[in-house]
Amino acid sequence: MxxxxxxxxxxxxxxxxxxxxxxxxxxxxxxxxxxxxxxxxxxxxxxxxxxxxxFPSGQVDWPDRSHMARQAAALAILVGYAFLLLPLGFPLATFLLIAGLGIVLGGAPLKAALLGAVIAPGLWALFDQVLGLPLAFLGRWFG
Missing domain, CATH: 1.10.287 (Helix Hairpins)
Structure with a gap:
């Protein structure tokens, strides 16, 4: 079922x-x-x-509560990213997304934050500067 x-x-x-x-x-x-x-x-x-x-097939084994909580937290972070993208701007919202998902998935908080700090501005530069797809650097709350 x-x-x-x-x-x-x-x-x-x-x-x-x-x-x-x-x-x-x-x-x-x-x-x-x-x-x-x-x-x-x-x-x-x-x-x-x-x-x-x-044509359903296979046996489904539900994960335990801790895994379900991590999945719910990851989903909440992704939904939050969608809502915070315009107010915060692409780099800051993406930093929070990467750092948050890194922590939820079991990474060390410092490493997750460093990864977000490197990747978020890099993605903004790639999309905005290299590919020419306009992304707001600063969101509505800052500019």
């Missing part, structure tokens, strides 16, 4: 992703437009998740 429930959940998420992604537009990019990517990802995801509902 767990496999079928997961299949339904993945199907709903893929369908929403495909539906909302169809209306996405951008002034730059591919000739077909950016709305093609959600369709390319969403339709196979819907087909494969429907196959989980129709």
């Amino acid at each position: 767990t496999v079928r429930i997961a299949g339904v959940a993945i199907f709903v998420i893929a369908a929403l992703y495909t539906w909302y992604g169809q209306g996405y537009t951008a002034n730059f990019g591919d000739v077909l437009g950016p709305s093609v990517f959600p369709v390319i990802v969403g339709i196979p995801a819907m087909i494969l998740s429907a196959s989980l509902v129709v």
Whole structure:
């Protein structure tokens, strides 16, 4: 039953992703437009998740509470990143994401913070300066 429930959940998420992604537009990019990517990802995801509902297989062993708590914390960090990206700006929000996930996944806090401090500005420079994709360095709260 767990496999079928997961299949339904993945199907709903893929369908929403495909539906909302169809209306996405951008002034730059591919000739077909950016709305093609959600369709390319969403339709196979819907087909494969429907196959989980129709043909469930395997035995599912649920993780213990500590692993579930870590997964919930990682999900909370990812949702928080989505909400903090505009107010804080890309480098600071990405630093918090990398450091937070590093700690949740069992890394040493100092190493997770150092990794975030190196990777976050590096990613901003790569996307903004090298690839020309505009990302806010400072968020609404700072500028």
